[in-house]
Amino acid sequence: EAGVTQFPSHSVIEKGQTVTLRCDPISGHDNLYWYRRVMGKEIKFLLHFVKESKQDESGMPNNRFLAERTGGTYSTLKVQPAELEDSGVYFCASSRPGLGRNEQFFGPGTRLTVL
Amino acid sequence: GENVEQHPSTLSVQEGDSAVIKCTYSDSASNYFPWYKQELGKRPQLIIDIRSNVGEKKDQRIAVTLNKTAKHFSLHITETQPEDSAVYFCASGGSYIPTFGRGTSLIVHP
Numbered sequence: 001e002a003g004v005t006q007f008p009s010h011s012v013i014e015k016g017q018t019v020t021l022r023c024d025p026i027s028g029h030d031n032l033y034w035y036r037r038v039m040g041k042e043i044k045f046l047l048h049f050v051k052e053s054k055q056d057e058s059g060m061p062n063n064r065f066l067a068e069r070t071g072g073t074y075s076t077l078k079v080q081p082a083e084l085e086d087s088g089v090y091f092c093a094s095s096r097p098g099l100g101r102n103e104q105f106f107g108p109g110t111r112l113t114v115l
Numbered sequence: 116g117e118n119v120e121q122h123p124s125t126l127s128v129q130e131g132d133s134a135v136i137k138c139t140y141s142d143s144a145s146n147y148f149p150w151y152k153q154e155l156g157k158r159p160q161l162i163i164d165i166r167s168n169v170g171e172k173k174d175q176r177i178a179v180t181l182n183k184t185a186k187h188f189s190l191h192i193t194e195t196q197p198e199d200s201a202v203y204f205c206a207s208g209g210s211y212i213p214t215f216g217r218g219t220s221l222i223v224h225p
Contacts, residue, residue, distance in 0.1 A: 043215040
């Protein structure tokens with residue numbers, strides 16, 4: 001079984017630019033989550049999809065962040081325009097149905113650096 | 116919302132010693148407590164989890180204990196080895212998205 005994949009692994013952009021992160025969950029996993037970790041801090045929840053629907057986007061920092069999951073397969077997270085404080089590692093995770101009670105499988109993360 | 120506190124932030128031990136990482140949570144409705152290990156440059160991976168109907172669970176050298184009354188749970192690693200060096204995250208969940216702690220960087224010196 002292929003794991004969760006994320007692209008790119010690293011991205012370095014300048015303040016004001018746009019970046020789009022992609023996540024491919026494990027096939028059959030309806031639940032897809034985006035998280036962000038800033039160095040030394042918690043893995044902070046951003047949002048949760050069930051198939052193509054946004055179930056919870058309470059963790060999204062502001063309207064510069066836009067997540068989509070068209071067709072209920074892969075997901076993208078766009079940051080536009082990027083700010084310095086957006087730097088961090090963005091993780092995607094997927095899980096089977098059973099919110100909160102089942103193992104989340106994480107992707108390798110995308111390390112975003114905004115200069 | 117749920118609040119998870121994790122301590123210590125850094126833990127340094129000698130090979131063969133035991134390591135204990137502690138977490139507290141705030142929501143009494145939480146009933147699922149996973150622990151994830153993230154090795155350097157790799158993805159977080161589930162190493163053990165416990166549900167609220169049990170107080171302790173063991174898997175070889177790792178164990179997790181849960182005290183629902185006090186709302187805290189702990190990860191115990193015995194006979195630590197250098198390959199145990201990693202960042203460990205606790206989380207609290209149930210009917211909602213799991214909330215993660217800040218992570219503990221465990222360093223095992225050979």
